[in-house]
Amino acid sequence: MEFRIPAHLLLAGAALSAALTPTSLWWALPTAVCAFLAGCRPGRTRSTALALLAVVLAAVAVVAAVPAWMVWGGRFVVVLVGAGMLPWFGGRFHRQYRELVRAGWERAARLEREQRLVAEQARLRERTRIAQDMHDLLGHDLTLIALSAGALQLAPDLPEEYRTAARSIRAGAGGAVERLAEIIGVLRGGGPGDSAATAEPGDPAEPGDPADTADPAGPGDLDGLVRRAAAAGLDVRLRTLGRAPDELPPAVERAVFRVVQEALTNTVKHAPGAAATVSVRYGRSGVEVAVTNGPPARGPGGPGRPGAGAAGSGSGLVGLDARVRRAGGSFTAGPRGGGFRVRARLPYAPAAPASAPASAAGTAPHPAALTAAEQRLGRRGLGRTALAAVLVPMVTAVLLFVGLRAWDVLTARQSVLPAEDFGRLRVGQLREEIAPLLPGRQTTARPARPTPFPEGAACEHYVATADPFDDLSGDVYRLCFLDGRLASADLFTGRAAL
Template sequence: MGQPGAAAARAVRELLRPLSGRPTLRTAVVDLLLWLAASLPTVLEYTAHLAGSPGAKLESPAETAAACAALAAAFAASRPYPLPAALLVLVLSQVWAPTGFILALTMLCYLLGRRDERVWLTGAATLVCVAALAISVALDPEVLFRVPGMMMTYVFTIVLPWMVGSYLRQRENLDEAGWERARRLEREQRIAQDEARLRERSRIAQDMHDSLGHELSLLALRAGGLELAPDMPERHRTSAAELRESATTATERLREIVGVLRESGDPAPTDPAGEGIVEVVERARRSGVDVALERTGTWEGVAPMVDRAAHRVVQEGLTNATKHAPGAPVRVRLERSAEEIAVTVANRAPREPAPRPSDAPGGGRGLVGLAERVRLAGGTLESGERGGGFAVVARFPADGRPAAANEGGPGDGSASAAADEHRRAVRRSLRRRTVSMIAAGAALVAVGLAFAAGGSYLRMASATMEPAEYEDLRVGTPLEQVEPQLPWQQYDPAVDADDSAAPERYDCRYYRSDEGFPSGEYTVFRLCFNEGELVSKDVLEDPGTSASDG
């Protein structure tokens, strides 16, 4: 088998491949309702025949039932085989009952666009239909005059419904893919925030080890002093030894627990355990940072959790300032009032361009972990641009009450922002697609109208006779002499409208005058032939009446 034959075989296999599994009760009910709606024009066409309409094609109950059964088979197959179902109704509409199947064809073409993503297969079927139309025109040139009307019908009953269905399907796929991406981004952002919070809690555990370990070491040292005191009674000496051993054991266990909590990639702490905010600022100043420390109120008696959280705020704020605004002046402000404790680290605009986020070290999660530290201390953290620079502000209650362990962490603002941005991007894309679809539909309508206008013009021009030519004709002239002067197409409206006796007695032919063309101001010429010669020529002022000329 050659390549064309193999390609055709693959196309047939793809055409017969079902798109869906077994139907459910819901899909069966939907298909039943669609079939009932599509069968209504068929029943109405048979009703029109009963009322005496001459154009009705369904003339018996058996034909009507067969047409409804064919539609039922098409709608039953429209889910697994949408393209064959649409082609079946298209063929039936051409050879059986065109009016009764128009609604069904429109519905099935819409469902084809909604259910079948194989656009190439639909395009191949369209090319086959165009080829069949071209063959029909080649075999019968008069079919060409029906092409404009057929084009208009196909545009509105086949192409536009399929485009609408395809557009809606693509929009749903785009929405689903976009929302899945937004959900994945939110999950990744939430995981990153959870990691930053866990890392900060690990730092809190390290701080606990530094503070409690120091106190436990002092306790063990004092207990050892009591144990060695010469005037200590033996029973108290034993209690002091047990106290020293318990303090030493507690210190070792605390170190082990903190070592387990610390992440494997985290380096051992190098900052002094008892370092305060003043020491952090002085160390940054010695490293070349232009930093100033301002205080309002006394810092004595601040709760340990608040003190360590404020220490981390200053430490992280100075780190961010040196990383993202090198050379910019930094101001650290500590404020304590009767209502709250506030810690502010603000820097001005950098003196030189800051490195891009991809060039700066770190994972960009310091503020997330810092917010967790501040929250656990009972406070709130704000960060953002201020006066061309950047500021980090932490506020704590004056009593230093820590947050409950089960309180929620900071909101996922960045994840919500990503979802909002995605929704805006989807709306922009949908607007562009909507404009494209409207433009494509308008172009198709314009092409259809152009075909209709051109076909009408060609139809009128091919059935037009000049009045001078009509006047030159003489009754009694043989047909073989008259026929070369006649247009090659008759004017069909006059043929249908002439209700006189002449068409029944003679071979009458009708032509339109070219006066006022293409307006409605024209006359109709009727030429009647009998036994091979012209027997009468008439001018029909109105296609329904006649006035003999000879």
């Protein structure tokens, strides 16, 4: 595990190094290193602002306690801004840039995964559509073939060789139905090792899916469907109430046809010998279709008939439910009076399909758009950090230098030695004699260049004026005393004083 120095320890190290810079400018180097590393650490800027404020307040307290140290104030400000704040902002900019680059790669990888997932889902939807079509079309036809062969097998005057052929046809059709169910199960459930095959049998197809346009069957073909079922031996009747609209939505037509087709197929499979009734009622706003069958017949024509006891997966009803909901209708199926009833209600002009939540989710921003927006926000954050890295140190330096200048002006008023009083001083005077002429405190200004003074003497410094606009502004008087007497009185003017 990589060891990382906490940000607060780095800030403390930077503050301590900055405090030692008046003794040696080499301390600016560890100050800059600690500040940069602290900026690279994640976290809020409040701790850094508090550390900066603590350093400034400590410097003010030290200068107030030792006024002579004011001479180091300018150097301290330069180090604080140049070796403290600027490296910290540089580290922060570096960290945000790295985070932006890392986030960009992560979002690119996420977008690639989502695109692969979308492609896989499209593939699964296509497999499910193929399975649904095979179930609806081939399953129904094979069931009717088996039913017809079973009816032919039971004909009383059929020769034995034809009866054997009918038995073979019925057995082959039944085996074909079972193998078709296995193939449909593979298509719907995915092949071995296909972890992405999670589509449900009745998952609604996308708008424009070929499943919605593959078969133009509608209520107009219901008569032929019922006649074919009756010709195969199923006792079925069709009752139609009302008149279908001239422009019936294709989705509604297909849904009505599939409901009747699947219900009749299930009747043949699970209720052999039962009578079935198909009811279609056209209303003002929609159509209602119901297929009801009675209990399975008993005796010679009952359970022993073809299709008896056939087991089903239930995926056909699930697919019907999905198809009806996609058309904006409702679907119910369940036992009724010892038999079974399937009923669907479909509006002519549905306000919104039942799969509206999925389509509503499609109005959400694309992941690529989200990524672009997040990248713009990240770039704006970098821009704000770069701007702050320039403005904040600049404003801080200006404020600190203005504060130093204001402090100089305030302290200078208490260390002014008028020129006329300086003119009265004579070398050799006692300190007690000239004490009434001297100000209450000394100035922090010193000669710009070291100037020799009597060995062992103690020197005091005063300013000629506190007015920054006066011609004497910047002039410094130096009085050196040796053994209690004035040993030298020097005047340093203009650039000779600092």
